[in-house]
Amino acid sequence: MNRAERIKVLRFGVSGLLATGLHAAVAMTLIMRAGTQPALANALAFACSTGISYLMNTFWSFSSFPALANVWRFATVSLGGLTLTALVAHATELAGGGPGLGIAMVVCVVPPVTFIAHRWWTYR
Structure with missing residues (x-):
């Protein structure tokens, strides 16, 4: 990088x-x-x-710069990140992990995914 x-x-x-x-x-x-x-x-x-x-x-x-296209893309990625957060936390819970592990997993998974989505789609 x-x-x-x-x-x-x-x-x-x-x-x-x-x-x-x-x-x-x-x-x-x-x-x-x-x-x-x-x-x-x-x-x-x-x-x-x-x-x-x-x-x-x-x-x-x-x-x-702000633009209608990147506003909608940003909102879409943000809602996708919210959905991914819920899925990762739920999967961690189903696997027997506690809330702390769920939060740690979310922190490890969601920011990199949303960064990549913003870098290659929102602000293309």
């Missing part, structure tokens, strides 16, 4: 960590301060963090 690709991967990772932190902060604020049900709070937090993730990844990670 060349230097430019390593920088994209690093920036993608930082963007993901920041978006995850935003998701947690929005969800917890809605639940604890506004009394929002956890499912709704997490859905709203997912929407917020996905929007911020799109902007960070578009401008910073992939040095691109």
Whole structure:
């Protein structure tokens, strides 16, 4: 992997960590301060963090510009990542792994898959 690709991967990772932190902060604020049900709070937090993730990844990670085509591709990959998260966690549970192992498996599988999808499809 060349230097430019390593920088994209690093920036993608930082963007993901920041978006995850935003998701947690929005969800917890809605639940604890506004009394929002956890499912709704997490859905709203997912929407917020996905929007911020799109902007960070578009401008910073992939040095691109917002466009209708990459908005829809980004949303598709994000929903695919959400689906893959559920599948990996469920498969880990079926295999007898606990929640911690499920999270570890998700962290090992989902970010590389979504990076590749964004690199070769969203921002082509």
